[in-house]
Amino acid sequence: MSAVVRLVVNGHPVEVPAGASVAAAVAQVTLRFRRSVDGAPRAPLCGMGVCFECRVQVDGVAHVRACMTPASEGMQVVADA
Amino acid sequence: MREHYDVLVVGAGPAGLAAAQAAASRGARVGLLDAQPRAGGQVWRHDVRLPAPRAARRAIDKLQGVEVLVRHSVVAAEPTALRVETPQDSRLLSFGALVLATGARELLLPFPGWTLPGVTGAGGLQALAKQGWPVAGKRVVIAGSGPLLLAAADTLRKHGAQVLGIFEQASADAVRSFAWQLRQWPARAWQAAGLRLRLAGVPYRFGSFVREAVGDDAVRGVEIETPRGVQHVECDLLAAGYGLVPNTELASLLGCALDDADTHPRVQVDSLLRTSVANVHAAGESCGIGGLAVARIEGAMAGLMAIGDTAAASAWMPQRDRERRFDALLARHFTLDPRLRTLADDQTPVCRCEDVRLGALAGFGDARAAKLATRCGMGACQGRICGAALAELGRFPRGAARPPVFPARLATLAGLATLPSDAYRGS
Ligand SMILES: Cc1cc2nc3c(=O)[nH]c(=O)nc-3n(C[C@H](O)[C@H](O)[C@H](O)COP(=O)(O)OP(=O)(O)OC[C@H]3O[C@@H](n4cnc5c(N)ncnc54)[C@H](O)[C@@H]3O)c2cc1C
Ligand code: FES
Numbered sequence: 001m002s003a004v005v006r007l008v009v010n011g012h013p014v015e016v017p018a019g020a021s022v023a024a025a026v027a028q029v030t031l032r033f034r035r036s037v038d039g040a041p042r043a044p045l046c047g048m049g050v051c052f053e054c055r056v057q058v059d060g061v062a063h064v065r066a067c068m069t070p071a072s073e074g075m076q077v078v079a080d081a
Numbered sequence: 082m083r084e085h086y087d088v089l090v091v092g093a094g095p096a097g098l099a100a101a102q103a104a105a106s107r108g109a110r111v112g113l114l115d116a117q118p119r120a121g122g123q124v125w126r127h128d129v130r131l132p133a134p135r136a137a138r139r140a141i142d143k144l145q146g147v148e149v150l151v152r153h154s155v156v157a158a159e160p161t162a163l164r165v166e167t168p169q170d171s172r173l174l175s176f177g178a179l180v181l182a183t184g185a186r187e188l189l190l191p192f193p194g195w196t197l198p199g200v201t202g203a204g205g206l207q208a209l210a211k212q213g214w215p216v217a218g219k220r221v222v223i224a225g226s227g228p229l230l231l232a233a234a235d236t237l238r239k240h241g242a243q244v245l246g247i248f249e250q251a252s253a254d255a256v257r258s259f260a261w262q263l264r265q266w267p268a269r270a271w272q273a274a275g276l277r278l279r280l281a282g283v284p285y286r287f288g289s290f291v292r293e294a295v296g297d298d299a300v301r302g303v304e305i306e307t308p309r310g311v312q313h314v315e316c317d318l319l320a321a322g323y324g325l326v327p328n329t330e331l332a333s334l335l336g337c338a339l340d341d342a343d344t345h346p347r348v349q350v351d352s353l354l355r356t357s358v359a360n361v362h363a364a365g366e367s368c369g370i371g372g373l374a375v376a377r378i379e380g381a382m383a384g385l386m387a388i389g390d391t392a393a394a395s396a397w398m399p400q401r402d403r404e405r406r407f408d409a410l411l412a413r414h415f416t417l418d419p420r421l422r423t424l425a426d427d428q429t430p431v432c433r434c435e436d437v438r439l440g441a442l443a444g445f446g447d448a449r450a451a452k453l454a455t456r457c458g459m460g461a462c463q464g465r466i467c468g469a470a471l472a473e474l475g476r477f478p479r480g481a482a483r484p485p486v487f488p489a490r491l492a493t494l495a496g497l498a499t500l501p502s503d504a505y506r507g508s
Contacts, residue, residue, distance in 0.1 A: 016129075016213050018129070020129050021118075021209075027214050031299050032298070036433070036436050037435055037436040040436070041198050042433070044201060044209060045201055045205060045433070046202050047202065047205035047206065047209040047212070048123065048204075050186050050328075051433070051465070051466050052460070068118065068152075069118075070118045
């Protein structure tokens with residue numbers, strides 16, 4: 001396993017340490033993870049899978065909790081989708 | 082697919098790891114489940130940049146004869162089986178005995194600006210930093226209550242953050258008295274002293290709390306109420322947590338009796354960690370907030386009970402009782418200032434999933450009526466954040482958990498015996 005993982009967040013190439021979460025990768029690009037029901041920007045709150053504020057789209061799958069998902073090579077992530 | 086285990090342990094934190102090891106050491110088939118991608122739970126969460134503490138390495142790497150099932154979320158329960166969802170599929174795992182080691186989460190309270198990106202829990206930002214979240218060079222304000230604020234500050238500094246200050250809501254007298262009483266637990270006292278030494282350059286202020294976070298699309302600063310008036314601090318991140326509350330949703334679904342059910346419920350156990358349901362045991366912070374030492378002891382006890390070795394489990398009782406006395410010390414000294422309950426105004430969203438503002442809840446006396454009328458607590462977190470917050474604010478008692486305990490895919494839900502009509506929404 002290489003020491004870094006390369007993935008794409010909102011079209012930007014990003015590198016994170018192996019074992020990092022998708023949340024860590026998204027944070028390098030934007031703090032707008034999702035939009036609330038009223039349209040306000042939202043970002044991770046709990047860091048441990050309970051608040052669901054970190055939901056993003058990962059490889060075409062919507063509503064994935066970024067803090068619970070390990071970043072993997074070549075992943076395509078869309079935040080604030 | 083239905084797989085059978087003699088013992089299933091839910092939660093791979095210190096309690097669950099100890100339970101699984103104890104049960105497996107006598108030859109039982111043991112499955113250790115956790116929704117997280119790695120074992121370790123909260124305190125032993127894997128850090129992408131820093132080495133793990135020795136005790137964590139020993140507990141995780143030396144685990145023998147245990148099937149560790151990570152990224153397995155328990156979403157529902159039947160009397161002798163758990164419905165589990167993985168990123169790929171859903172499975173039904175049946176068990177002879179069950180150990181609930183589901184741990185705790187942070188108590189997060191609403192205040193104006195708490196929904197701004199960059200505002201997190203205190204343990205929350207610590208967890209994110211361990212996952213590789215970029216904090217190096219960031220100006221961080223840490224606020225809230227309890228010893229976790231210091232642990233979070235320490236981790237964040239090791240990751241290169243500039244911690245501007247730790248603002249503890251408890252009074253200086255309360256914190257001093259806590260530190261003095263801590264001498265009854267020498268290991269904890271040493272740990273605390275080490276932390277304070279490492280954080281020597283960081284201001285630690287008492288009787289102080291964040292009134293408001295300000296910013297447009299992210300937090301830019303905070304207004305802090307201190308005994309000497311309001312202070313404005315510019316920052317890049319605010320990490321605010323008000324202590325911990327046990328995760329009891331799964332226990333509640335299994336029908337286990339809970340203590341303090343109206344406020345911050347804990348799983349009710351007897352002196353040998355049996356819940357009110359036969360063959361279901363509970364250990365660690367799901368039974369009350371007491372920290373790492375008690376989690377490890379109770380884990381070992383519950384694992385032994387799960388394989389029927391009551392004698393070996395009983396041998397741990399004096400040590401367990403001694404460690405559990407720490408709970409009361411913690412609760413007494415870090416009691417929340419009533420002013421924290423008045424920070425949110427009518428415009429402050431309390432239910433972050435559905436954007437329900439505090440003002441919209443006026444006139445409702447219970448969570449169920451408010452939920453039906455306003456959708457408060459109906460979103461993806463299923464009331465984990467707003468339910469605990471509203472109970473703390475004295476608004477409504479907590480509602481009971483319903484299946485699934487986490488939002489699940491339709492294919493998973495199709496396997497459930499009973500299903501409320503709104504189960505899928507928000508997942
Ligand atoms: C964010 C946070 C940070 C903390 N940091 C520290 C620290 O730095 N130092 C310290 O001394 N204490 C810390 N604590 C306190 C800590 O909780 C305890 O010291 C210790 O981790 C408790 O151990 P446990 O085994 O009871 O629970 P935990 O360690 O909380 O483990 C519970 C596990 O159960 C899993 N789980 C829960 N429900 C389900 C489900 N339905 N399906 C599958 N898995 C599930 C969770 O994913 C979790 O991994 C922290 C607490 C929190 C919430
Ligand atoms: S940050 Fe709360 S669920 Fe991911």
